[in-house]
Amino acid sequence: MTTTVAAPATTAPAAKAQVKRSWTQHGLLFVAPFLLVYVAFLVWPTLLGLRMSFTDVNIAGSNDRFVGFSNYAEAFGDPRMWRSLWNTLVFTVLSTVPLVLLGLGLALLVHNLRFVQWLWRLSFFGPFLLPSAVVSILWLQMIYPPEYGLLNGTLGTDVLWLGDPGTAMWSVVLTTVWWTVGFNFLLYLAALQSIPQHLYEAAAIDGASAWDKLRSITLPMLGRTTALIVVLQLLASLKVFDQIYLMTGGGPEDATRPIIEYAYDVGFTGYRIGYASAVSYILFVLIVIVSLAQLRLFRKRAEVSS
Amino acid sequence: MTKRFSVSQLVLLVVASVLAVIWIAPIAWAVATSLKPEDETTKLPLEWFGSTVTLDAYELVLGTGGIITWAVNSTVTAVIVTFLTVLFSAMAAYGFARTQFKGQRALLGLILAGIMVPPQVLIAPLFAEMVALGLVDTWWAIILPQVAAPLIVFILYKFFQDVPPELEQAAFVDGAGRWRVFFTIVLPLSRPVLAAVSIFTFITTWNNFLWPFLVSTDPNTMTLPVGLANVVQGTFGLRYAQIMASVVLAGLPLMVVFVLFQRQIVRGVAHTGLGGQ
Numbered sequence: 001m002t003t004t005v006a007a008p009a010t011t012a013p014a015a016k017a018q019v020k021r022s023w024t025q026h027g028l029l030f031v032a033p034f035l036l037v038y039v040a041f042l043v044w045p046t047l048l049g050l051r052m053s054f055t056d057v058n059i060a061g062s063n064d065r066f067v068g069f070s071n072y073a074e075a076f077g078d079p080r081m082w083r084s085l086w087n088t089l090v091f092t093v094l095s096t097v098p099l100v101l102l103g104l105g106l107a108l109l110v111h112n113l114r115f116v117q118w119l120w121r122l123s124f125f126g127p128f129l130l131p132s133a134v135v136s137i138l139w140l141q142m143i144y145p146p147e148y149g150l151l152n153g154t155l156g157t158d159v160l161w162l163g164d165p166g167t168a169m170w171s172v173v174l175t176t177v178w179w180t181v182g183f184n185f186l187l188y189l190a191a192l193q194s195i196p197q198h199l200y201e202a203a204a205i206d207g208a209s210a211w212d213k214l215r216s217i218t219l220p221m222l223g224r225t226t227a228l229i230v231v232l233q234l235l236a237s238l239k240v241f242d243q244i245y246l247m248t249g250g251g252p253e254d255a256t257r258p259i260i261e262y263a264y265d266v267g268f269t270g271y272r273i274g275y276a277s278a279v280s281y282i283l284f285v286l287i288v289i290v291s292l293a294q295l296r297l298f299r300k301r302a303e304v305s306s
Numbered sequence: 307m308t309k310r311f312s313v314s315q316l317v318l319l320v321v322a323s324v325l326a327v328i329w330i331a332p333i334a335w336a337v338a339t340s341l342k343p344e345d346e347t348t349k350l351p352l353e354w355f356g357s358t359v360t361l362d363a364y365e366l367v368l369g370t371g372g373i374i375t376w377a378v379n380s381t382v383t384a385v386i387v388t389f390l391t392v393l394f395s396a397m398a399a400y401g402f403a404r405t406q407f408k409g410q411r412a413l414l415g416l417i418l419a420g421i422m423v424p425p426q427v428l429i430a431p432l433f434a435e436m437v438a439l440g441l442v443d444t445w446w447a448i449i450l451p452q453v454a455a456p457l458i459v460f461i462l463y464k465f466f467q468d469v470p471p472e473l474e475q476a477a478f479v480d481g482a483g484r485w486r487v488f489f490t491i492v493l494p495l496s497r498p499v500l501a502a503v504s505i506f507t508f509i510t511t512w513n514n515f516l517w518p519f520l521v522s523t524d525p526n527t528m529t530l531p532v533g534l535a536n537v538v539q540g541t542f543g544l545r546y547a548q549i550m551a552s553v554v555l556a557g558l559p560l561m562v563v564f565v566l567f568q569r570q571i572v573r574g575v576a577h578t579g580l581g582g583q
Contacts, residue, residue, distance in 0.1 A: 026401075026405065026484045026485070027401050027405030027406055027407035027410065028401070028407045029401075030397045030398060030400055030401030030405060030488070031397070031398045031401040031402065031407075031413065033393075033394045033397060033398070034394035034395055034397065034398035034417075034454075034459060035398065035413065037390075037394060037450060037453045037454050038417065038420065038454045038456065040450070040454075041432065041435075041450050041451040041453070041454045042420050042423060042425075042428070042451070042454040042456070043416070043420070044435065045428045045431040045432040045435055045451075046423055046428060046431075048431035048434065048435065049427070049428055049430060049431035052430060052431055052434070057434075059433075061434060061437065061438070109318055109321060109322050109325075112318055113315070113318050113319060113322055114315065115319065118568055119326070120322055120326060121568065121572065122564065122565065122568070123325075123326035123330055124326070124329055125564075125572070126329075126330075126333070126561060126564065127329065127332075127333070129509065129513075129557075129560040129561060129564055130557045130560070130561075131512070131513040131515065131530065131531035131534075131556060131557070132515045132531060133515055133530075133531035133532070133534045133535040133556070134534065134553050134556050134557045136535070137534065137535070137549060137552075137553055138332060138333075138335075138336050138550070139332065141546060141549055141550070142332075142335055142336060142339055142546065142550060143332055143335070147348070147350070148347075148348040148349075148350060148352065150331070150332065150335045150352065153350075153351065153352035154352070178329065178332065183575070186572055186575055186576050186579070187576055187579050187580055189572075189576070190572075190573075190576035190577075190580070191580075210314070225580070228580060228581070232579070235424070239424050239426045241426060241515075241516055242515045242516060246515075246535055260426050260427070260429075260516075263427075263429070263430070264429065267429070267430045267433075268429075268433075268520065273430045273431075273433075273434060276429075276430045277430045277431060280426075280427040280428070280429070280430060281427065283427055284423075284427040287422065287424050287427070288422050291421065291422035292422070294421070294422075294581075295418065295421060295422070297581075298460070298581040298582075
């Protein structure tokens with residue numbers, strides 16, 4: 001290090017090598033902390049769950065012996081598993097349609113309004129910031145009760161809402177739409193703001209009406225976002241648990257029990273962790289299929305943006 | 307865009323106002339109920355205001371103490387989860403985007419695959435693991451699984467890939483080491499995206515129910531949503547003003563934060579929700 005001043009010609013290659021080394025150094029150390037937590041609390045339980053689904057293990061960890069596919073065979077012959085899987089799919093369809101369409105509608109509405117943007121955003125997105133327990137207790141205790149609830153009191157109706165197997169699922173969906181539509185609303189709002197303004201200006205010069213602009217500029221430009229929102233919504237809805245567990249406990253007459261609640265029931269109140277794992281992994285397969293579409297869309301967006 | 311006040315603007319305004327009133331009504335009803343004397347909460351026909359406005363319900367709820375303990379637990383766990391998630395994910399994302407090591411592609415693939423694994427299907431094995439580790443009823447049981455969030459790594463990885471490397475290159479030439487470059491140049495440069503994922507992580511952790519619910523049986527370790535669900539319904543019986551006061555108190559913190567930091571939160575949620583767009 002005595003020649004630093006004198007010889008730029010000789011230190012240049014050394015510096016270059018140093019820079020190159022800097023780029024490749026310590027890579028694994030950067031990744032290690034996350035990797036440790038990730039392997040311990042995501043990869044390992046995923047493998048453990050798969051193993052458990054082939055055993056009869058109970059919640060105390062005993063009786064841990066292999067039973068082959070018998071948990072899966074039992075699940076596929078279990079009417080309550082089918083009922084809860086069906087409920088999950090029904091909830092997914094019933095909730096995804098209004099959550100996407102209403103999210104889009106609200107975003108178009110607010111995007112085109114020129115006053116008090118913050119107030120609209122707070123109104124429609126606000127409920128999303130409430131914990132599921134808050135939402136569920138509020139609707140269960142003060143909105144849905146048939147006698148003194150806000151809903152029947154305001155509408156002048158006499159509906160049992162959560163208490164009737166015919167309306168319980170619709171009521172759960174209604175609460176879910178109120179609670180979470182703000183998320184899709186925000187995603188759509190962000191997408192609307194990123195549509196280049198000059199497209200609209202060009203259309204205006206051509207004399208396009210508001211309806212023309214919506215149909216031939218706005219909606220096509222939202223195509224990719226919509227695909228992503230639909231996939232994200234399907235995934236979120238397939239995983240439904242909190243608000244159903246807290247509002248109906250799965251009833252009345254199993255009319256609302258989703259499959260995650262069924263896995264919870266057999267595992268944590270029935271103590272059959274092996275069987276619970278098998279039930280969970282049936283849902284897991286469904287979710288992986290939808291997630292593959294999600295990953296593709298994330299990747300596509302990455303390619304488009306770069 | 308024309309700035310004049312048109313008929314169509316008026317129509318949109320009316321529609322939006324009606325919808326906003328509907329959306330606010332349930333929350334307003336919770337607040338109204340919480341301010342009524344207890345014996346008027348189920349009076350028919352329904353009235354928005356009781357004979358007097360009283361804070362009795364809030365006094366009683368805060369006096370019993372549970373809700374304050376849960377709020378502290380929620381805050382501490384959400385802050386730790388957010389800090390660890392962002393720090394570990396940023397380091398990992400940087401490692402994948404900017405360094406080379408053996409097995410890098412395979413590890414990145416392993417982490418991307420994890421985006422498809424919903425924590426909800428892991429409750430049984432994860433609980434068994436926590437029992438084996440002796441962590442049930444501790445903050446760590448609540449915290450650790452939530453730090454394993456591969457989506458955040460993915461978002462930050464994409465971000466770092468798009469950052470031009472010249473600044474770092476210059477710092478290396480000046481003799482700065484890898485870690486100094488990361489902490490003094492890369493992280494400060496990434497503040498907006500780090501804020502976005504932090505906000506998203508904090509909100510999801512603060513509101514998480516299923517996992518904290520499974521690993522806390524002791525009311526002293528419960529988070530706000532779990533404590534509320536477990537204890538309020540059991541002990542408060544039919545005291546609706548108190549139940550609604552708890553609901554309002556539990557919902558309030560994030561609402562206040564939202565009003566204060568609306569722009570950042572909207573951007574943070576949209577950016578992270580769309581997978582880093």
